[in-house]
Amino acid sequence: MRYAMAIDTKKCVGCSDCVVACQTENNVPIGYCRDWIVEITEGVYPELRLENRSERCNHCESSPCVRCCPTGASHYAEGGVVLVTPEKCIGCGACITSCPYDARYPHPDGYVDKCTFCLHRVKDGLKPACVSVCPTKCMYFGDLDVPNSEISKILKIRKYKTLIPEAGTKPQLYFLE
Amino acid sequence: MKEEIFSSGRMNPMIDPTLHIWHWHIPVYLFLGGLAAGILFFAALYHILGKENEYKTAVKIAPFLVPFILVIGLGALFLDLSHKIYFWRLYTTIRLESPMSWGAWILMFITPLSIIWCAFNIRELFPKWDWKFKVVIRLEEFLRSYKTLLAWFMLVAAVILGVYTGILFSAFNARPLWNTSILGPLFLASGLSAGAAVIFLMSRSHKEKLLFAKIDLIVIGVELFLIVHLFMGLLASTQVQIDAAMLFLGGPYTASFWIFVVILGMLIPAILEILELRGAKIPGFIPAFLVLLGSLMFRFIFTYAGQFSSWTY
Numbered sequence: 485m486r487y488a489m490a491i492d493t494k495k496c497v498g499c500s501d502c503v504v505a506c507q508t509e510n511n512v513p514i515g516y517c518r519d520w521i522v523e524i525t526e527g528v529y530p531e532l533r534l535e536n537r538s539e540r541c542n543h544c545e546s547s548p549c550v551r552c553c554p555t556g557a558s559h560y561a562e563g564g565v566v567l568v569t570p571e572k573c574i575g576c577g578a579c580i581t582s583c584p585y586d587a588r589y590p591h592p593d594g595y596v597d598k599c600t601f602c603l604h605r606v607k608d609g610l611k612p613a614c615v616s617v618c619p620t621k622c623m624y625f626g627d628l629d630v631p632n633s634e635i636s637k638i639l640k641i642r643k644y645k646t647l648i649p650e651a652g653t654k655p656q657l658y659f660l661e
Numbered sequence: 662m663k664e665e666i667f668s669s670g671r672m673n674p675m676i677d678p679t680l681h682i683w684h685w686h687i688p689v690y691l692f693l694g695g696l697a698a699g700i701l702f703f704a705a706l707y708h709i710l711g712k713e714n715e716y717k718t719a720v721k722i723a724p725f726l727v728p729f730i731l732v733i734g735l736g737a738l739f740l741d742l743s744h745k746i747y748f749w750r751l752y753t754t755i756r757l758e759s760p761m762s763w764g765a766w767i768l769m770f771i772t773p774l775s776i777i778w779c780a781f782n783i784r785e786l787f788p789k790w791d792w793k794f795k796v797v798i799r800l801e802e803f804l805r806s807y808k809t810l811l812a813w814f815m816l817v818a819a820v821i822l823g824v825y826t827g828i829l830f831s832a833f834n835a836r837p838l839w840n841t842s843i844l845g846p847l848f849l850a851s852g853l854s855a856g857a858a859v860i861f862l863m864s865r866s867h868k869e870k871l872l873f874a875k876i877d878l879i880v881i882g883v884e885l886f887l888i889v890h891l892f893m894g895l896l897a898s899t900q901v902q903i904d905a906a907m908l909f910l911g912g913p914y915t916a917s918f919w920i921f922v923v924i925l926g927m928l929i930p931a932i933l934e935i936l937e938l939r940g941a942k943i944p945g946f947i948p949a950f951l952v953l954l955g956s957l958m959f960r961f962i963f964t965y966a967g968q969f970s971s972w973t974y
Contacts, residue, residue: 551758578760581968
């Protein structure tokens with residue numbers, strides 16, 4: 485099982501609904517966010533190129549955060565999802581420093597917090613909160629090991645990129661181009 | 662033109678706009694760790710070489726500082742933790758891939774070792790010292806019969822501790838400035854230099870002072886050599902590492918790095934020590950103090966500059 489997410493940058497309008505849905509679903513403390521929208525504008529008016537990306541933890545297959553955690557609090561859960569066990573986390577900050585995507589933050593309660601791919605929802609057969617609220621249906625979530633899953637099929641027919649693959653972390657967020 | 666913005670807004674405390682999760686605690690901890698490693702290294706080395714009476718300060722006196730240095734360092738590390746009541750989790754697991762775990766365990770090993778070393782030499786400071794309890798006397802006698810073996814352990818542990826203070830940084834691929842394995846030997850050299858400076862400050866024997874002034878001079882030479890290689894390596898690497906080197910070559914950390922670390926922390930003490938070895942009368946505390954200051958500033962600047970450097974995408 486290998487959970488992954490694909491985001492269609494051609495469909496995303498950057499409305500930030502995914503960000504709010506995540507904050508609500510996961511009770512993210514005020515002033516923090518587990519996902520965010522990056523808007524890239526290139527060119528000179530009127531010839532502009534726009535890309536919107538809904539970003540979050542890449543749930544890397546070779547995660548530097550899991551590797552550098554001194555207590556084993558950061559770990560791989562089912563489907564390769566990277567999670568933090570609050571009762572094991574000492575808040576040393578090594579994982580935060582090790583993440584090339586700056587996807588983690590220290591929770592006000594002390595432990596380190598991040599996107600969980602809404603594993604609690606996925607286990608119930610639901611989609612992650614961000615995916616399920618997206619008004620343009622630009623996000624796909626599923627199991628890459630199942631050839632017929634929605635995400636496997638979309639990655640077969642569309643061109644995509646991952647973010648900083650050269651960091652060697654094998655990220656699992658795919659951006660359709 | 663290219664413009665990148667967080668259109669949803671993102672200002673996670675300590676992460677944005679640039680990473681600043683590690684503050685004064687980490688450089689202080691790394692400085693004290695390196696200093697302790699330096700002192701213990703020379704204590705173990707000159708014991709093994711059989712020169713404990715010749716270089717008494719190095720082998721017998723300076724190590725008394727080490728347990729205090731380590732405890733203050735660990736205190737700084739503890740203050741840095743944001744989920745403090747779970748700190749004991751460090752010692753319920755051994756994770757070989759995690760430098761933090763290596764650090765926690767090596768400190769768990771070297772702190773008691775340094776206390777035992779002090780116990781061997783306690784009569785140097787308090788000639789009438791009496792352990793009072795038979796068990797303690799027997800334990801000391803038992804350990805004393807393995808003193809040279811313990812010295813070897815201490816030598817190796819000191820090198821691991823010194824290298825670890827650099828590897829803690831270089832293991833992070835996400836921070837291009839840190840991601841170079843030369844930081845291991847560089848931080849070890851900086852720790853040895855600080856250790857030599859402290860022994861120099863404490864010593865009252867002219868012969869010992871001369872030896873540690875010479876050692877310091879050699880180690881400073883090694884440090885300068887490694888710093889040149891650090892920049893050669895970064896500048897010959899990928900764009901993110903070139904950008905990282907530029908932080909010190911025209912970027913925001915240029916002045917502080919070259920003035921405090923290289924000029925005040927290495928070049929001036931080296932010149933003063935050369936003059937001193939040639940017979941000029943220079944107050945010994947000046948080069949030693951500058952070396953310690955440079956060593957501390959080196960950690961501070963590297964901690965902050967490293968967090969400033971990142972991948973761009």
